[in-house]
Amino acid sequence: MSEIILHISSGQGPEECAWVVAQLAGVFAAEAAAQGLMCEPVEPVTGPCASALLRLSGDDVHAFVQARTGTIRWIGTSPFRPLHRRRNWFVAVKPAPTAEDALDFSDADVRYETLRASGPGGQHVNKTDSAVRATHVPTGLAAFSQDQRSQFANKKIARLKLAMLFDERRHRGAEDAKRALWSQNHALERGKAVLTYEGVAFRSR
Structure with a gap:
């Protein structure tokens, strides 16, 4: 069974695009379920959000x-x-992108710190140091995860986010690496949409 993390981004788009991101997270979950696939948000998707990560798994996930x-x-x-x-x-x-996709990314250069999670997330919150911050020491890039149930799972997601930041840095330069991760809207090719949805029910066209 294969697993892929899918990244949905509103980039530099307005709040409406962030709203579409949140709606698509639900739409994709329903479409995946209809095809016998598992689809769940990596982190809670609450209200409009500039970016969402979905974990998909199944035999035909690719x-x-x-x-x-x-x-x-x-x-x-x-x-x-x-x-x-x-x-x-x-x-x-x-x-x-995964850490393996970033050719210059080495886990030996990553420092992991555990912290106490805060906010919603279950009984483990504020009781165990389950949150994880991953820092790429050579560049100073850092990513944080606290919404998974275990420290191991949070470490995995923090590492994934860090690899995404690293990939953006490699493509766009260090100056705006953190901002660039969630700022892809300017690169969207309007008029060349692979899928189109319409209305509040998100009917496929």
């Missing part, structure tokens, strides 16, 4: 991800500005 990789268009009225004339909103979807 085909599912491939069909959704690229620009996704949503056609509808802004849920925040009903009088806004814009009707087309775009987000980006792609598999999250």
Whole structure:
């Protein structure tokens, strides 16, 4: 059984695009379930969010991800500005890069720190040091995870986020690496959407 982490990003888009990201997390979960696949958010998706990570697993997960990789268009009225004339909103979807994809990324250069988790997340919160911060020592890039149930799982997600930051740094330069991770909207190819959804029910077109 294969597993892929899918990254949905609103990039530099407005709040409507962040809203679409959150809605797509639910839409993809339903579509995956209909195909016999498992799909769950890596971290809680609550309200509009600039970025979401989904964990997908199953026998045909690669085909599912491939069909959704690229620009996704949503056609509808802004849920925040009903009088806004814009009707087309775009987000980006792609598999999250792994540490193995980043050729210069070495786990030997990563420092892990455990911290006490805070906020919602279950009985373990504020009782165990389950949260993890991963820092790439040579570059100073850091990523944090606290929403998984175990320290091991949080370490895995923090490492994944760090690999994503590292990949963005390699492609865009160190100056805006952290900001660039969640700022992909300018690269979206409008008019070349791989999938289009319409209305609040997110009907596929």
